[in-house]
Amino acid sequence: MTEWDEYKTIFHSLQEDILVTKTDGTIVKVSEGTGAVYDINADELMGRSVYDLEKEGLFTPLATPKVVESQERATFVQTLKGGKKLLVTALPVFNNDGELVRVVSYSHDVTELMEIKAGMEEMTVEMERVRDELTRLKQQNEGEFIAKSEQMRKVLATASQVAGVDVNVLLLGESGVGKTELAKMMHEKSERSSGPFIEVNCGAIPDSLFEAELFGYEGGSFTGATKGGRKGFAELASGGTLFLDEVGELSLANQVKVLKLIQKKEFYKVGGRKEIHSDFRLISATNKHLKESVEQKLFREDLYFRLNVVPLTIPPLRERKEDITPLLQSFLEHFTTRYKRKKVLDRDVLHELNKLEWKGNVRELMNLVERLVVTSQDTIILPSDLPESYQQIISSYSEMNNFEEPLAMTMEKVEKERLEQAKQKFHTTTKIAEALGISQPTVVRKLKKYRIK
Template sequence: MTEWDEYKTLLHSLQEDILVTTTDGTIVKVSEATGKIYDVNVDELMGRSVFDLEREGLFTPLATPMVVESKGRVTFVQTVADGKKLLVTGLPVFDDDEKLVRVVSYSHDVTELMEIKAGMEEMTVEMERVRGELHRLKQQSEEKLIGKSDGLRNVLATAEQVAGVDANVLLLGESGVGKTHLAKMIHDKSERADGPFIEVNCGAIPDALFEAELFEYKGGSFTGANKGGKKGFVEMASGGTLFLDEVGELSLQNQVKVLKLIQEKSFYPVGGRKETHSDFRLISATNRQLEKSVENKQFREDLYFRLNVVPITIPPLRERKEDITPLIQSFMDHFTSRYNRKRVLSREVLHDLNELEWRGNVRELTNLLERLVVTSPTPIIHPADLPEGYRRNIDTYSEMNNLEESLNETLERVEKERLVQARRKFKTTTKIANALGISQPSVVRKLKKHRIK
């Protein structure tokens, strides 16, 4: 038996997938088990280029360029034409002059293990979804009031203090900062928590119907009225909290009626003659600057002082940047659970979202994250997935602040973005290399460097 025949016999007796290539990817030795793994004739593999085989879809990615690049041991998961998953290990072989001359790779079929892992991940995601939903239901009133900024902490501390007493509270702040959620929190922490929380949007009720909606009306008291009459919001709130949202939108005529209600805690139903008493706690909210409205004679000064016993101003989101990331994490947990979708924000997106002005405050942030979870085509949400308006804002921000980023950091960021886009469009590293105008081994190395799968 010749020396090579002996080596060949030993190679085939191992019953393992073993493949040997030159540094340029030409196959020079292969075991019989390799043919079974890839479902091809072993003789047809001899002398072929692994790069050609990858282009033909036999397997991807390749061990040879990784080993040539690293000059060391590499281990990775390879996908075969029939969908099987192989755990491949590539090893370098050096000659006496320490020159790399061969690449040896061997593999094990881990398809079943990968399927088990995927099943476990799905089960974990489902358990997290259920746990998150239970947590959301338990702490629904506090969910949107998440953050660690001093501004928010002061707001929550004041709300905690005032929750235990029935003093009138006026919540101030821009639209979307969370005034309604703070009002619910105060109610839930008060002694009236078991009573009703009745929210009235003063800006959404026409002036002509405001008194009837607020106080109650008797059947037949005006054209179109329900024959049996209708209980008003004030009576419904008895024993609990009456929340007058957008109170700054009240007309002067209706301001008089609300002032009398606050002073006497009683009212006459529309079309009725019997005075009705209601035991409620009052919380109001507005995004207007009521002091200026008082100066301009658009809001009654006496009503303003009645409402403004304990004012609490919620700062806009742009003034409490520390709260953005905790809010994002909370909303992402909520929406991925709600829609049963596994989605995470890339580091670039998380950074960019923290730099926006958020003129719509928490409400705008909530709407954007829900949209991203629903519309993102991949588990990882990249900058390209952001709506156009947000991408443009981010681009403008980056251009204005690019001096804070070194040239190498900028090049690394752009390189990664291009690779991510190409990886999503093309299935093989060869096609990516052709699209980007670089070599296939460079693509493999850069994908590994940026941890892009």
């Protein structure tokens, strides 16, 4: 076999589309695979000009002019008649004098990949649309507060005003008033809304594990540590918001660590030697009176001032009665949609629930509505559907506010109820007398009067 025959055999054994042209675009060599790619006999391409073939619609754009102009390798997507896509790579070939004499190109069919890419792009656009819609709904359902009362309106106005500024905010208020929801709302309205919102419940993390949870740790730094180590909350919050809930529960030792983190935004992982910087916005919350804790030496004064740059106190629900009915309706709509049940609150239920103190605040109200939606039998939720504990409280309120009966009768009802409770708990008249602060003969006489056995 001659040297040329050997070269030709190797050349045509390649399944790829290989095409060689002169600098003027004349085709001088093609592999047999080229014909299959372009759906034409490979021999018919010999001597043809790629410029003419482009005019005939066989393929576009061309490799030859790209390489002639740049004198360098070029890679691009070429479209064939019928819409097929090729990923073409074209290489310059120079003679001994450094002159460009040939352009060699080869290609791969990427039609399916291009279709996948287009599909992925469409999917990305759709996912962006869905994400925007979810964000909008989230802002409607979670980020926006029910605020009919003047007290809550003022809190929200201040929160909105400082949301866009990286100032430390301390949220104060009883458990269940909505401190976490307000922190999330401020995050969503800030320039960091695209970053993470990292919530740390300081009261739920054991004191001995707090440093590792907040700063993370290197692998093998302590017994039970994950082999590859782990990022802490402070590092995860970079670019977003770090929310320290129940910050008043921190021990004095951990208060020092939090103070240093706030001051420098830098820390070391447990077992680590490399200082890590984290760019986060800090929001803290507590149901404790931190100023009193400072006076009692239970909370560091310097940390208190760091956290308390902008304090926001969320009033308890009993101090913003105007919000109870709108909250009830909002939660009812949410849970009837969630559980696919049609429910309506009876007017008497709304009236009675507005009387309560709601010691658990908004969280208690929300839990009650959810319970009523899933446990009530009929479409209309009646007072009789309320849990027994709530009915008893409402009943006692009604009796205490009943001005149509004489005071003596009201007092007797209260006295009878107290005696019944004491009898159930203490059993003997001697112990009942001690508990109520009256004599044993008086207990015997009153039990007989009210026929309590």
